[in-house]
Amino acid sequence: MDPGTALRFPAGSLVLVAGLPGAGKSTMLDRLYGLSGEETRPVRAGGARVIDSRQSRNRWARLLRPLPTRARTPLVHATHVWRIARAVLGGHSVVAHTRGTWPHILRGFAWLVRRRGGRMYLVLIDVDPETARAGQFARGRTVTAATFARHTRRWGPLIERGRAGSVPPADGVTVLDRDAADRLEAILFVPSRPPPQRNPANQRTTSAVPDRFEPRWREPP
Template sequence: MAATPASQASVNELRYPTGSLVMLSGLPGAGKSTLLERLYSLTGEESEPVVAEGGVLVIDSRQARKRWGRVLRPVPSRLQTPLVHTTHTWRVARAVMGGHTVVAHTRGTWPHLLYGFAWLARRMNRDMYLIMLDVEPETALAGQHARGRVISRITFARHCRRWRVLVDRASAGSLPPAAGVTVLSRTAAALVQHIRFVPQADQGGRPAS
């Protein structure tokens, strides 16, 4: 399985089999939540997963952040982070185990999460697909400033190193956890209008890469 970097002319719609787990990954600040917000009309104020057209569950880590931010308002954000990530991971896992079709944000530089979700999907007789939002570190850093939540320089550098390895492996076709991988630049991501789920035998149009 080889990843296909998406060209500007080919990414209006991405299609996946019904029942799949589609993970949207990228550097912190790359625009993952922004893309989900645009595609699924999210407001950023949700604290629970959103049910979209066709029963697709849309799970953004920002939902878990909102959920705990309301309860732990006096606690510094950095101390809330482990609970936020644990809650988000559990929500994705629970949705997959419940048989739902899922589109979810992931901290894509953590390969163990990708392996874990891929293993869980296989256990449920489903496939995991990966959309990698590949932007320059400077662009991701600007995104962090825009959202008002900037991670430390050391942590961000670690994310960047891990991310480059993942993208290189995906481009070489050696990222085994996913049934398919699509790598999108910021420009290509802006052209995506729909993520659609169709029966396995009906994936006309542009299939997942």
């Protein structure tokens, strides 16, 4: 799918940018939001909280440097997930990096964002495993062959559902190939607007306010 130069979502949504390790998730976020890769905390940009897993890894880097990677990863991952959850529960629009291959993580995020009356969307960067593996070597940071194989097995069914247009529990999914990801210039959060109120000339104006208003959002083409 090629959405053009911008993706638009309702304000207050959680947008998860997912893909295999090395697919280019961080590269795209760097370009869209001017990230340096040296940040240690989520960044406020474009009306959203931008959360990359590198921020958590950088946060713990000095303290955990003596430990092997296998020992550092659980704490880094837990910090990243906690930061996304905190931003969602704060009612913010959120763009976050995720590998996207853990179904329980997706279900948990969807539950949290709906508690706040928001929605969760996936942006899947669709590259083949060979390209993603090459991307790991190009950035100078690789995962083990066994770990990458596990991600690849989980990613296959996920991207197939994405190409078909539905990835429960997400409310919507956009699949970007490498070229479409490179052409993307913005991820925008647009406030929902109430439908216009009709007031025929022969109808008296009233100050009554409806008990409940349900905003309607039309998915972007």
